[in-house]
Amino acid sequence: MNIQRLSTFEADFQSRLNALLEWESVSDDAVFATVQGILRDVRARGDAAVLEYTARFDHFEADSMRDLEVSHPRMDEALERIPVAQRQALEQAAERIRRYAEHQKLESWSYREADGTLLGQQVTPLDRVGLYVPGGKAAYPSSVLMNAIPAKVAGVPELIVVAPAPRGELNDLVLAACRIAGVDRVFAIGGAQAVAALAYGTDTIPQVDKITGPGNIFVATAKRMVYGTVGIDMIAGPSEIVVVCDGKTDPDWIAMDLFSQAEHDEQAQAILISPDAAFLDAVAASASRLVEEMPRGEIIRQSMEGRGALIHVRDLDEAARVINFIAPEHLELSVEDAEGYAAKIRHAGAIFLGRYTAEALGDYCAGPNHVLPTSRTARFSSPLGVYDFQKRSSLIGCSAQGASMLGKIARVLAEGEGLFAHAASAAYRIRDSEMG
Structure with a gap:
């Protein structure tokens, strides 16, 4: 596997790093025009347009929107049908996510000045939230848990999930996760038409206040275009991981940690930073060997060769400066005294401390949210949390x-x-x- 090498010792390092990090998140004219037409059509024709687009794009013919809504008994069946180990894993992950989310909940507060004037802040949940769950190259029950549970902890009364069902097939794990997370309604629709239905409302699908959850370029473009009519969580780019290692961790571990994000799709980005050039060589050798064993090996290979990198730095202090410039979505600190080293990091979506903390644990069950800022937006934004489903009103009396x-x-x-x-x-x- 031919993974790009960069070095801070070289004069062109910064320009090469800039080129590596470039990702065009703005849709091209064709995507923009397609999405704009879908949004306009759903806004004008509602359910009828959603049914037509679902038949066209998902090859799922339905006579009415009732056929696209998943009943609670159907979700219960999915929960009973999945293997016991999967059900237990979903329940355990849900409990950990819920427990972490409880710490994030904002509370109302106020104080009185000496003359009796009251000043404060009143915190209330959003009334209704729409959650987009992707259903393309993989099923993502973890996305259900990470979006729905913080919303419920915030006190949102109604959660509506939209998830594409190609040829009418819905993933049981996704439906089981919806049931465990307390989702209120589920519709088997996806794409820009699902975003439009949530944003504008139809006869069947009520308008929501905010839309969260990842999706493809059409979904991301639609979310960008409906912002202002409804709130959104973020415009997410491809998944990213940066690992900094002092050379003392098993190279196979590090290679597989890089793969854990590279396997998402060909545009995902995995970067290793180390002051130990020999260790970078060892990880490259591990990656070339291990990719042959991976079921999604071709995706990993394209990701690693197209957007991955091995970066040689002078020392760990310089590594921290490079990390803060990259502002990665996921950051693994595979070094001695990772907790102390974390104090040097100002920009990262989630920071994984120490050699034993694989990023994959955060994707599923550690507790903190896996919906994170990408494409250097960790410089100014934060992970999804309970606070994203609450709003604040100022009190002045x-x-x-x-x-x-x-x-x-x-x-x-x-x-x-x-x-x-x-x-x-x-x-x-x-x-x-x-x-x-």
Whole structure:
């Protein structure tokens, strides 16, 4: 396997790193036009348009939207049908995700000033959320758990899942995960038409307040285009992993950790950073050997050769600087004193500490969310969490004394801005003895 090599010792390192990290997240004109047409059509014709697009793209002919809604008994059947080990694993993962999410829940708060004025923040859940669960190259019950459980912990009353069902086939694991996570309704639809149905509402599918969950380029484009009508979690790019290693971890472990993200799709990115050049060679040799054993080996090979890299750095301090520039979705710190080293990291979606903490554990069952910022957006954004399903309202309650005092300040500032109705509104509350 021919994996690109970079070195901070070379003068062109930064330009090569920039080229490696480039990923065009903006849809081309053809995708944009297709999605725009689908959104417009679903907004105008509702259920009828959704049925037509489902037949065209998923080859699933349905007479009515009732045929596309999955009943609770059908979800119960899926939960009973899957192997016991899978059911137990889903339940255990769900419990860990729920327990972690409980720590994230925002609570309302307020305080009173000396004059009796109340200031604070009221936290409330969103009313209805739509969760997109992809169904292309693989089934993702873990995405159900990671999106639905934080929403339920936040107190969202209604969760609606949309998941494509090619030729009418729905994955039992996905349906079982929906049942375990407390999803309220499930529709066997996908693509831009599913995003449109959630964003605008149809006779059958109610409009939601926010749409979360990953999808292909058509789904991502649709989410981008409906933002403002509804909220979205993020525009996710291909999966990413950066591993920094001091050379003391088994090369096979590191190679497989890189594969764990490379196998998602050909555009996924896996990068190893180390100050030990011989270790980089050892991992490259492990990767070339192990890829032959992988069922998704061709995807891994294309990902590693197309967007992967082995980066040689002077020392671990320089590695931290490179990591902070990359701002990866997933970061493994396979070094001594990983907890101490983590203090050097400012930009990463999730940080996995130590040689025994495989990133794959975070994808499924560690507890923290696996919906993470990609494409360097970890510089300014955070993992999905309970707080993404809550909103905050400011509380302001003036006493007579407080209204008089604040009124004087507001009047001066409003007159300075030339907004005289603002000034008058504030001045009405100023006590006569303080008019000045």
